[in-house]
Amino acid sequence: MTLSVTAPTPSGTTHEMADAWRRQTSLRRVYTVLGVGLLLAAMVASMWFADEANAGHFFDRLPHIFDFLSWLIPKDWNDVWRALFDVASPHDTGTQEFNFPLGRVYVWGDFYIPEYFELMLTTVNVALVSTVIGFVFAVPFSFIAARNLTPHPLLRLVVKRFMELLRAFPEIVIAGLFAAIVSIGPIAAMIAIGLHSIGALGKLFYEINENIDMRAEEGLRAVGANWFERVRFADLPQVLPNFMSYTLLRVEINVRASTIIGAVGGGGIGEELKLSISRGFGAKTLALVLLLFTTIFIIDQFSAWLRRKLVGEQAFLMST
């Protein structure tokens, strides 16, 4: 290969091109400045609005921002692990702040699960079950909703709209509705997060389905396979690794969601954390935050590792 360098000779057309380019970029620069300016204006207005509507104002509270942290620092750091493992504290004066052993969940004789671990388990179980619910319903829905695989276009539209509704419907309303039916607690949270997961997973799944290689499907169609057989033997094997990857991602999201729903009455660790922070129990709060942080961190890392094994680095690209 030879490289030839020709010096540009200025001519009428190059000047025109340069001018056109300059005009274009200057126009674009105006748009950029205008856009950024608008964004900044919206930001300042939002800040002002949020500050006005808040109970405490930003600049009033700023000097005291670390005051509120003082209750968080326990007098005795050992209380943090005592709270975590429900071991009696020497500071126990009968108040709720140090009644650690009360929460023990006895399983076998003197063997107990510490209360916070039990609550964390509840939260994680809610997340896992709702992900299973989401997966089980999202898989068939996604094959119906995919443009290239749908058994009937009308059915596709119905399922797609239904999933959109499930996705957009505020989880908290479903949780509140079912709290009135199956009593307040983790079951209502499970139903709410499960329904939301159906919509969220279904959307991701059918987008994967629309990008599959159709040759396997055509091959099976040619030998007379029906819809179920085609989906099972031609489409599912192609998409299952991606499905699993997104499901694992959903587990991460659902653990967070189940903590939050827990805080508004869904039980589990969220509720305990909310109570503990609102009452200012330093040691208990730190123990809970530590437990929650560690659990979420472990689940995130484990799921990331599994996803990397399943689909390689592409698991980390954004879904949309």
Next chain:
Amino acid sequence: MASMTAAEIQSIEERYPQVFRRPLYKRFSPLFLFAGILLYLVYVLWFFNLPQVLRESHWERLPLFLTQWISYDLQPEFRLDQPEITPKYPRFSALGENPNPDWVIKNPDGTYTILIDGPAKSVTFDKTQATITANGQTIPVLLTSGKPVVQGPVPDWVTAHDDEVVAKMGFVGEVRVTVDRVKVRKRFLGWANFVFDTRSPFFGKPAGEVISLIMSGPELKPGTSNLALAGDNIWNNAQWQHGDVWTKLLQTIVMAFLGTLLGGIVAFPLAFFAARNITPSGVLSQVLKRFFDFMRSVDMLIWALFFTRAFGPGPLAGSAAIFFTEVGTLGKTYSEALENIDDKPREGVLSTGANGLLVQRYGVMPEVIPVFISQTLYQWESNTRGATIIGAVGAGGIGLKLWEAMRTNSNWANVFYMVLLILLVVFIFDNISNFLRRRLSRTIHDYNRIQAQQG
């Protein structure tokens, strides 16, 4: 199709052992996974005590609540032990202070007729006898013997208790008759007093009259124009609280917007130092990446609870919570996008002798800015949904209002109103974000196409 002989089949099997003779654990791994999940579900059944919870749950409430989302009822009561029968409406009923509905008829002979669904479903009564009509049947109930007695056979839509006869008429309502009173519940489709509440001077007036009052009527409240008065009445509607709901909704939107934007602004420079291929020091990259993980793993809930304590409840706390979580999420995604860039433009800019900052500006940014914006928009969209829930723990916005309306179990129409507004907002913001991202991906697409054309 020609059929294969056993020898041919065997030779194929021998040629592809990785397909036909896979190790046992690989062959049965889907089965094991499936069995494991089933076992786990059984365990969960026990853990949550699911059978008992489901047995004790009140599924009959579900259709009741759902009908309350889109309808309201009126419950007039008629005392029979007073000298004269007079209808009594509950305080704050949807009919206002002087209720005189046309479905309560005082007949010339002193009896009352309540039309629950026209004359086909109605009740007529005096102090001695009530006649309930529904489903083509007429059921007389005698009230003189100290307890209500149904004359003749009791159809299945009527339940005769010891001291009370209940006639259920489906969606439209029900009648309860005791010796000393008749209670009627009549259900209407729709939302009562959605525009003007019962205290408003515009209450109960038809739309045309309201418009003409606003355009040219005499001032109903001296000193304020009718338009201002109407606006004020709508905004401060006691039952629907439009003003409060819309303000809180705006707070939720602002929380998501502010949190995501600030998160993006802070994460942007940090991501350059965290990206493996750009960072000046590997240690700094590791520290920043762990910092992003920390911000993400300390859940949005924890941040929300802390900031609610620090700033007091309100959108400031919610914005701060989303901001802190978003620094982690966006920092992580930005740095991953930076690690996936094509290094050639950077090298090109570097070869011209540009300094570090200029290399980033002209060698890296054109490539990643569309990706950054697209990811930020995606997060914005998902935070708009998430901000509702955060609000319920006190971090401002419509969440708390929604949760409180639900907790009373009686305000389902208000809940539905707020849900519709949230759905509308989510829908609008989804579309804005989708539109912008499509435009962006077209930009990326065009860029790639031009690159390809130029070789």
